[in-house]
Amino acid sequence: MMNILFVAAEAAPFAKVGGLGDVVGALPWALKTAHPEWDIRLVLPLHPTVDVGRWGAQPLTAFTIAHRNGPITAEIYHTEHRGLEVYFVTGGPVLAVPGVYSPDPRADAVKYAFFSLATLALARYLNWQPDILHAHDWHTALAVHALVARRPYDAFFAATRTVLTVHNLPYMGAASPWLLEAFGLPPAPLESGLPPWAQTMPLPLGLAAADAITTVSPTYAREMLTPAFGRGLEDFLKTRRERLWGILNGLDTDLWNPSTDPALDVRYTASTLALRERNAEALRQEVGLPQPEGRMPLVGLVSRLTEQKGVDVVAEALRLLADSPWQAVLLGTGEPQWEDALRQLEVGFPDRVRAVLRYDDGLARRIYASADVLMVPSRYEPCGLAQMIAMRYGAVPVATETGGLADTVRDVDLSRRSTGFLLPEATPKALAFALRRAFARWADRRRWQALQRRGMAEDFSWDKPAQAYARLYARLLAPAPDP
Template structure:
């Protein structure tokens, strides 16, 4: 189309304003990547003005004020605008958003009210600005109420009549359980009598899946997995009825932010094939962790949220089962107290293990640059970024064959030596993980083969441009 394609993106979080998980990476990076494409795309981002956002860091200009209807009376919404990387960003404030000290809470009623208010205010903002989007792009359950509202209004609302909708699923199990009553107070009724399972009639994400014109997940593998009982969160049969509208688009990686040739936070910068320089990072890391400074001993790493979804519980027994193989290991992360304790016990029991129970972005970079292999034993992984970062830094991934991990890692044993970039295993058991590590340790002894794995991983192109091109094609399908 000759005029710019207008896309209004709604998200609960986006870097650099606030980032809790992978959604923050996508919502913070994709709009700029789309605007950088040769085809004209006018992407604008809308976020809640969370209390967690440091408002002093941005030049926020007030641009609009209006009210959103609620059962207990109208609620004032105020909108502020700024620009980041050429992307217009609108931040919406109001009582339901101000009531929550964090981005996400454990109170479903509080979150339901916050995100229903935000979603409806985002629609009203477009109308107030007289900026009619060709595509409304929502992410996860938090902004699904906007799709719900649009589906109720579109037939009789001239302003939004030609607006198409896309819903991106980053993590299907987060359905918005408990948020329904809050949505109802904003005039968003349950989807009674719909093809959804009855238990899902008043849940925001299922209603978003029902009402979106198209749906995508953040990898092709996850798009297939959500149609199965194991990964479908009880919605797999319904999702099969929408299979023709579901696609997978792999998340990208910011190749400039994650670049070992320019990374100021690692000991020695290095490029493709500069194994001696990379080795200096390993030695510095071993010294920092007070581990045996023997460069020949393989250094295993895990950088993860301590969560059963991430398969963190598999790691202690897997490592205990291969204790005779002469490795060293570092575990970095925090989360579930039981999993944290299991990591600490491993540290206590083995002099060659260091468990660092915290989030530490700078240390994570030093680990990527110095460790030999990264363990990623996720039970499910919609996309995953750690494996992309690891490969970029010459750290070979050992991962479970699921979702985006299967899409991004070429398994050494399944594909042979010429194309492989890592090691995959199937069963979510300590034994299967341990066996995969054993295979990796065997290949590690052959430096020619190991450097081949590293080289191929470092050469992979996971840039956001490729992902943005696929999103643009999806938008164009919607508006044709």
């Protein structure tokens, strides 16, 4: 029996902006499936975008959180979803932000500090002592910092162990000495080892306090210890190396299943791969690409349009391949300069490129189910889900050898169990070269289908990650060995 408290900014299906919502929307339920005797609970902010009526959430209680300018009331709603207790926290700082996140760093800082402290107060109200507090990213790192700071003189949390999962290290929260003072939180202890600039930032404070730090792939865990990826925390993280675990994210294989996906024109399995060609024909028609005469490789991109994701690399690489036959469907939204880059690419290749600049889950699924190749040329990628979904749907990933991409894609030149093509760095020349390699393999239908089937056979379910987290929890709670 174990009491596990998950606390995060987002979790599907209640609120989801990115990959964090996918993970927190899957891991607690995967653990509950594997360990039905465990008491696993989830706490989320009641963002104004969350419809409490849809989820049957009812008012539970209200209490106050201490603040320099006077106590702030936290209202708690409760529901049960798929066998888990789910709590929502609202109050002035939550209501002040219209969505999950605010463009104003100060508003976000206040919202998530209030939410983090309300989570601890909720556990106390319930008289439910968590064995494990599992927080995610900077938004809830102050829950870890506050709990550990109080642990020496607070019997309620004396036995609680803390896990902080880093989904994307560069997002640390704003430096906020005023915030700590306002909520009565201590700064980083002198012995923390944090660099001075990080001593009032939420994520570093949580990292310094956590009993265990996890991140979302083994390779990213190693990369965080290097200057290229550590964002100035690499030396500090090296002092926490024994507490750092890299656990690869999973994929909801029921949600992402080409044999049952209602968004597809034609559903298929690994044994009926030829049906994908009908999906490709329908996709070309949907986005207005001309149907080619004979076979032509279809390249896909499903991504946030940011520098991290290598959108500029995609645009330049496809220009370098102007002499090769291909068509591309590119889907995403993001920073204006990268949206413009894809618009200009479509202007330059009107019969070969369609840039769809919106969020469209159904179209994303149809791209996965139609594309021969899916590009994932990220400059860094803590884990990444696109390459896993692509393989699940029979699209072969062409991805940078970094983070979770390196842990999930095996290059055709390096493994007999290959599942895709890796590029050593996110540059236009490297991506263009990898795409040429992919096109050459695609020309051999038999070998290409073997590559697709190997990808579709990969086990990206949450079973293995859940087992790894369960082992970590057990290790944290094991009695200390006798001296």
